[in-house]
Amino acid sequence: xxxxxxxxxxxxxxxxxxxxxxxxxxxxxxxxxxxxxxxxxxxxxxxxxxxxxxxxxxxxxxxxxxxxxxxxxxxxxxxxxxxxxxxxxxxxxxxxxxxxxxxxxxxxxxxxxxxxxxxxxxxxxxxxxxxxxxxxxxxxxxxxxxxxxxxxxxxxxxxxxxxxxxxxxxxxxxxxxxxxxxxxxxxxxxxxxxxxxxxxxxxxxxxxxxxxxxxxxxxxxxxxxxxxxxxxxxxxxxxxxxxxxxxxxxxxxxxxxxxxxxxxxxxxxxxxxxxxxxxxxxxxxxxxxxxxxxxxxxxxxxxxxxxxxxxxxxxxxxxxxxxxxxxxxxxxxxxxxxxxxxxxxxxxxxxxxxxxxxxxxxxxxxxxxxxxxxxxxxxxxxxxxxxxxxxxxxxxxxxxxxxxxxxxxxxxxxxxxxxxxxxxxxxxxxxxxxxxxxxxxxxxxxxxxxxxxxxxxxxxxxxxxxxxxxxxxxxxxxxxxxxxxxxxxxxxx
Ligand code: BES
Ligand code: MN
Ligand code: ZN
Numbered sequence: 129x130x131x132x133x134x135x136x137x138x139x140x141x142x143x144x145x146x147x148x149x150x151x152x153x154x155x156x157x158x159x160x161x162x163x164x165x166x167x168x169x170x171x172x173x174x175x176x177x178x179x180x181x182x183x184x185x186x187x188x189x190x191x192x193x194x195x196x197x198x199x200x201x202x203x204x205x206x207x208x209x210x211x212x213x214x215x216x217x218x219x220x221x222x223x224x225x226x227x228x229x230x231x232x233x234x235x236x237x238x239x240x241x242x243x244x245x246x247x248x249x250x251x252x253x254x255x256x257x258x259x260x261x262x263x264x265x266x267x268x269x270x271x272x273x274x275x276x277x278x279x280x281x282x283x284x285x286x287x288x289x290x291x292x293x294x295x296x297x298x299x300x301x302x303x304x305x306x307x308x309x310x311x312x313x314x315x316x317x318x319x320x321x322x323x324x325x326x327x328x329x330x331x332x333x334x335x336x337x338x339x340x341x342x343x344x345x346x347x348x349x350x351x352x353x354x355x356x357x358x359x360x361x362x363x364x365x366x367x368x369x370x371x372x373x374x375x376x377x378x379x380x381x382x383x384x385x386x387x388x389x390x391x392x393x394x395x396x397x398x399x400x401x402x403x404x405x406x407x408x409x410x411x412x413x414x415x416x417x418x419x420x421x422x423x424x425x426x427x428x429x430x431x432x433x434x435x436x437x438x439x440x441x442x443x444x445x446x447x448x449x450x451x452x453x454x455x456x457x458x459x460x461x462x463x464x465x466x467x468x469x470x471x472x473x474x475x476x477x478x479x480x481x482x483x484x485x486x487x488x489x490x491x492x493x494x495x496x497x498x499x500x501x502x503x504x505x506x507x508x509x510x511x512x513x514x515x516x517x518x519x520x521x522x523x524x525x526x527x528x529x530x531x532x533x534x535x536x537x538x539x540x541x542x543x544x545x546x547x548x549x550x551x552x553x554x555x556x557x558x559x560x561x562x563x564x565x566x567x568x569x570x571x572x573x574x575x576x577x578x579x580x581x582x583x584x585x586x587x588x589x590x591x592x593x594x595x596x597x598x599x600x601x602x603x604x605x606x607x608x609x610x611x612x613x614x615x616x617x618x619x620x621x
Contacts, residue, residue: 218253238283247284248291301422302605313390318438358447382488386495387413394467411590415607500563513568532610
């Protein structure tokens with residue numbers, strides 16, 4: 129999507145969007161049109177029961193010279209308490225126009241006293257909602273093809289180009305994550321994930337390091353490697369480093385992603401129904417790779433290291449069995465009760481590796497870790513578990529501001545001891561009760577003294593069965609805006 133900013137409305141053909149705080153504003157906001165056209169627009173909105181609800185749209189046509197211009201009156205909701213409102217309205221406009229035949233959208237903010245930052249936020253929402261991945265559709269009908277190609281935001285142009293540069297970088301990151309998450313598991317497996325990340329990130333100055341099976345075995349990462357035993361695809365540990373702080377010795381922030389490129393459950397195999405969804409069990413790793421792309425594209429002034437534990441969880445004669453005991457890189461032993469509780473086994477070694485190698489100031493892991501997360505929070509909020517109250521506030525705030533919303537859940541000794549094993553230091557699975565919390569406690573056993581850590585269980589937010597404000601059905605890109613915002617607000621300057 130081409131995006132630009134201007135002081136006045138352009139010439140030529142386009143659909144015109146007019147955001148309004150109230151119904152009474154419509155006539156005023158159409159001041160460039162003649163009286164009859166304005167009155168008709170007000171009546172058309174009224175006839176559609178337009179009551180300026182946030183991101184609601186009344187669609188009509190308005191005469192302008194000899195042109196019948198498509199007009200979208202967009203509600204701003206009357207109050208200003210939604211931090212992600214402008215993005216949402218931009219997204220709603222694209223949702224209406226994407227396959228409408230219109231090629232250009234002009235969002236006219238003149239008279240609303242919005243600055244360039246606000247303008248960039250409208251543009252961001254509109255562009256983000258336009259993302260599609262049609263490479264596998266060879267028979268898309270003419271009317272199902274996207275037509276919208278260009279967005280111009282008018283009347284908030286002061287400082288808009290600078291604000292947009294950051295938003296465009298974020299969009300690059302989100303689009304990369306969506307692509308990785310959308311691709312099927314015969315296309316994205318550990319080695320191909322690494323190659324896509326390399327191609328996307330190395331040109332931006334991100335240093336890539338990759339550990340193969342042998343190197344991981346030498347480090348003692350048998351918790352991660354155990355998950356991979358049943359797969360014909362060899363595992364990888366991907367390390368992406370962005371050193372933008374100026375001081376190379378400044379301790380980095382670490383992002384760690386669960387990258388199970390397909391999760392059959394292994395020998396504890398999942399039911400067939402819905403198993404195809406487990407192609408996006410690498411959504412945490414996808415978010416980490418996308419965040420690295422956003423940060424490097426906008427040259428963030430922070431040191432950040434992204435780690436992805438990449439494996440495929442398959443049943444096979446070589447696969448690990450329920451009851452097997454593995455030794456993790458930390459030295460702690462794990463009884464594998466359920467081979468489908470594999471994400472925590474992968475993250476355990478990735479967490480140890482990142483702490484020992486990079487001494488990060490903060491570690492944030494993202495994982496589609498538990499189905500129980502969807503039972504507790506549904507698809508609206510992701511779960512947050514952390515050992516640091518200040519980090520909880522920073523992340524929750526970044527969540528509300530970006531729309532990647534987080535809700536904190538408890539941890540503690542009572543939950544943690546549930547993960548004790550009869551025969552080893554811990555077990556990887558226990559009862560269903562509090563399943564997301566006990567999973568977080570398991571991960572907590574791999575966090576070293578003094579490391580500030582948060583675990584984000586994004587099982588409910590990586591993939592959407594229904595279109596949202598900023599995405600169509602499918603991959604949401606959840607976590608990229610969150611991590612980008614978290615770095616900008618707390619670790620730059
Ligand atoms: N990847 C799944 C969790 C998941 C399920 C994510 C559905 C998104 C949608 C994870 O590896 C898993 O299988 N977890 C088990 C853990 C259990 C065996 C302790 C689960 O949630 O059932
Ligand atoms: Mn699983
Ligand atoms: Zn999984």
